[in-house]
Amino acid sequence: MNLRPATLAQIDEVITHYPVKRSAVLPLLHLIQEEAGYISNEAIEWVAQKLELQPINVYEVVTFYPMFRQKPIGRRHIKVCRTLSCALTGSYQVCEQFQKEFGCAPGEISPDGEATVEFVECLASCGTGPVVMIDDDLHEKVDCARARELSDQIKAAARARPQP
Amino acid sequence: MPAPQQRRLIFAHIDEPGYTRDLACYRKHGGYEVMKRAFARPPAELIDEVKKSGLRGRGGAGFSCGLKWTLVDRKSGKPIYLIVNADESEPGTFKDRYILHQDPHQLLEGMMITCWANNVQQAYIYIRGEMPHGARILETAIAEARAANLCGPNILGTNYSCEIYVHRGAGAYICGEETGLIESLEGKRPYPRIKPPYFPAVLGLYQCPTIVNNVETLCHVKHIADMGGDAYAQIGTPNNTGTRLLCVSGHVRRPGYYEFEVGKITMGQLLNEVCGGPLPGRTFKAVIPGGSSAKVLRFGEKFKIKQKDGSVVELGVEDLPMDFDTLAAAGTMGGSGGVIVMDDSTDMVAALANINAFYAHESCGQCTPCREGSLWMKKISSRMVHGEARPEDGELIRTVADQIAGRTICAFGEACSWPTQSFVAKFGEEFKGYASAPKSTGSMPLV
Numbered sequence: 001m002n003l004r005p006a007t008l009a010q011i012d013e014v015i016t017h018y019p020v021k022r023s024a025v026l027p028l029l030h031l032i033q034e035e036a037g038y039i040s041n042e043a044i045e046w047v048a049q050k051l052e053l054q055p056i057n058v059y060e061v062v063t064f065y066p067m068f069r070q071k072p073i074g075r076r077h078i079k080v081c082r083t084l085s086c087a088l089t090g091s092y093q094v095c096e097q098f099q100k101e102f103g104c105a106p107g108e109i110s111p112d113g114e115a116t117v118e119f120v121e122c123l124a125s126c127g128t129g130p131v132v133m134i135d136d137d138l139h140e141k142v143d144c145a146r147a148r149e150l151s152d153q154i155k156a157a158a159r160a161r162p163q164p
Numbered sequence: 165m166p167a168p169q170q171r172r173l174i175f176a177h178i179d180e181p182g183y184t185r186d187l188a189c190y191r192k193h194g195g196y197e198v199m200k201r202a203f204a205r206p207p208a209e210l211i212d213e214v215k216k217s218g219l220r221g222r223g224g225a226g227f228s229c230g231l232k233w234t235l236v237d238r239k240s241g242k243p244i245y246l247i248v249n250a251d252e253s254e255p256g257t258f259k260d261r262y263i264l265h266q267d268p269h270q271l272l273e274g275m276m277i278t279c280w281a282n283n284v285q286q287a288y289i290y291i292r293g294e295m296p297h298g299a300r301i302l303e304t305a306i307a308e309a310r311a312a313n314l315c316g317p318n319i320l321g322t323n324y325s326c327e328i329y330v331h332r333g334a335g336a337y338i339c340g341e342e343t344g345l346i347e348s349l350e351g352k353r354p355y356p357r358i359k360p361p362y363f364p365a366v367l368g369l370y371q372c373p374t375i376v377n378n379v380e381t382l383c384h385v386k387h388i389a390d391m392g393g394d395a396y397a398q399i400g401t402p403n404n405t406g407t408r409l410l411c412v413s414g415h416v417r418r419p420g421y422y423e424f425e426v427g428k429i430t431m432g433q434l435l436n437e438v439c440g441g442p443l444p445g446r447t448f449k450a451v452i453p454g455g456s457s458a459k460v461l462r463f464g465e466k467f468k469i470k471q472k473d474g475s476v477v478e479l480g481v482e483d484l485p486m487d488f489d490t491l492a493a494a495g496t497m498g499g500s501g502g503v504i505v506m507d508d509s510t511d512m513v514a515a516l517a518n519i520n521a522f523y524a525h526e527s528c529g530q531c532t533p534c535r536e537g538s539l540w541m542k543k544i545s546s547r548m549v550h551g552e553a554r555p556e557d558g559e560l561i562r563t564v565a566d567q568i569a570g571r572t573i574c575a576f577g578e579a580c581s582w583p584t585q586s587f588v589a590k591f592g593e594e595f596k597g598y599a600s601a602p603k604s605t606g607s608m609p610l611v
Binding site for chain 1: 252253254255256257258260261286292293294295296297329331332333334335336337348349350351352353354370411412413414415419420421456502504506510515518519521522525526528608609610611
């Protein structure tokens with residue numbers, strides 16, 4: 001497991017927050033996923049060893065919580081809220097719009113690798129629905145026109161990125 | 165009657181121009197002065213103030229906060245933990261978000277007073293995984309407070325020490341259930357624990373006595389410590405004291421978050437005046453008053469509500485005061501304060517199918533009635549919407565719901581059954597005639 005020294009330092013620090021090491025499973029998985037993009041089997045074994053657990057103890061956590069994933073996703077992660085208040089204000093159409101923009105089904109990586117569009121449960125901003133999270137940022141009152149704009153911004157940023 | 169003015173205690177500075185979330189701004193507005201005064205008082209006195217205040221938990225169950233603290237086992241010799249439930253996940257609820265993002269020190273001050281009152285030396289804030297900025301804001305606020313000696317070791321020379329840590333969840337609704345949250349904080353799947361024996365006040369985090377309080381509840385503690393329990397109890401109505409954050413979403417002109425004295429505003433005043441009424445050309449059809457698990461109310465239905473003096477009055481949905489007891493008497497609940505409004509464009513079968521999909525996704529899977537039942541309610545209600553409705557389907561899902569509630573380890577069983585039970589009971593004709601009825605126009609797809 002190749003983690004950046006800064007991540008390793010954060011990992012060692014966060015373990016000190018708890019009297020029982022096992023409590024650090026979620027924080028460690030978050031830190032690793034933020035760096036690596038997903039949780040590999042190698043990461044599961046590494047976390048288990050670090051916290052003196054069996055790999056199954058970590059694996060069962062990874063498979064339970066919706067935010068942890070065992071496969072890579074696109075460069076940008078678009079999460080559209082599916083739950084009632086957002087649906088009442090049009091989130092099903094917004095989710096479809098994003099899928100059309102990036103040419104992918106929910107949960108899949110777009111053919112250009114740029115985005116993964118996900119339809120998720122309540123994002124706790126029901127008064128400003130439909131809401132969408134793009135990576136860490138919340139976007140409120142996103143209708144189809146705004147979804148096109150946000151998609152265009154993502155595509156423009158992709159074009160501006162230096163090609164390897 | 166015109167709607168009363170908002171009474172902003174918790175939201176006093178939310179959205180205030182120039183108000184920033186840093187410690188300097190908080191202190192400029194009198195921040196941490198209440199904590200300083202509280203630290204000069206014996207802890208038992210503060211617990212008494214909270215008891216006198218009549219404060220009821222703002223997370224959903226409305227349980228007495230003072231009683232919760234009284235139940236804590238103080239003789240075990242084990243450390244006592246405080247956990248802040250900032251896992252705001254009940255659909256329709258979005259109040260804590262603004263406290264966490266805009267006024268984090270208010271929460272920290274309420275926490276520190278609570279910790280002092282209960283001799284807690286380690287506290288955790290369990291925040292929703294989907295609020296990464298909120299988690300960073302809290303971490304910054306804790307670092308600021310620690311640097312100013314307002315938390316951490318030997319706080320303000322009192323020899324009292326208390327550390328606060330932020331712990332991020334990872335997208336599971338069940339972590340809002342307090343024993344599920346504790347399991348999650350212990351690094352496991354958040355399977356709720358069976359009670360008895362696992363009452364958090366006795367056997368909570370690491371099998372130690374633990375207090376789990378909602379974000380809003382802890383902010384109220386600060387104001388109770390400030391004005392005193394008796395003065396706080398004068399706000400609101402008897403047995404429903406203080407102010408309450410109400411979040412309105414769905415089909416109204418002005419959805420948003422508002423703070424009123426508990427029981428001083430009716431549903432009608434809230435929706436028609438504060439929120440500007442229905443969308444143009446529409447009328448209200450139904451409202452869920454306390455987060456999506458609360459039973460739905462149908463506009464036009466009447467409730468016989470017993471008054472304090474024993475008399476019975478008949479109230480419509482619009483007349484119901486927004487307090488814990490009246491909403492319970494109307495067969496639903498104030499819950500988390502999330503009010504979801506549906507107008508006459510709404511297909512109630514589709515709305516229920518949307519809610520059922522949520523609960524089927526979020527059932528932790530520990531108890532068979534909930535794991536299987538929530539999935540079948542979802543499958544049947546979605547099938548109805550997708551062109552294969554049968555006249556008996558409404559009754560069928562109601563019998564499924566009836567077999568979940570009361571047969572599970574935690575209250576999720578009720579939370580996932582109440583929508584189905586109430587939608588079918590109140591909109592039964594829509595379920596029966598669904599296959600042949602023309603679909604309402606102008607409605608959004610909900611499943």
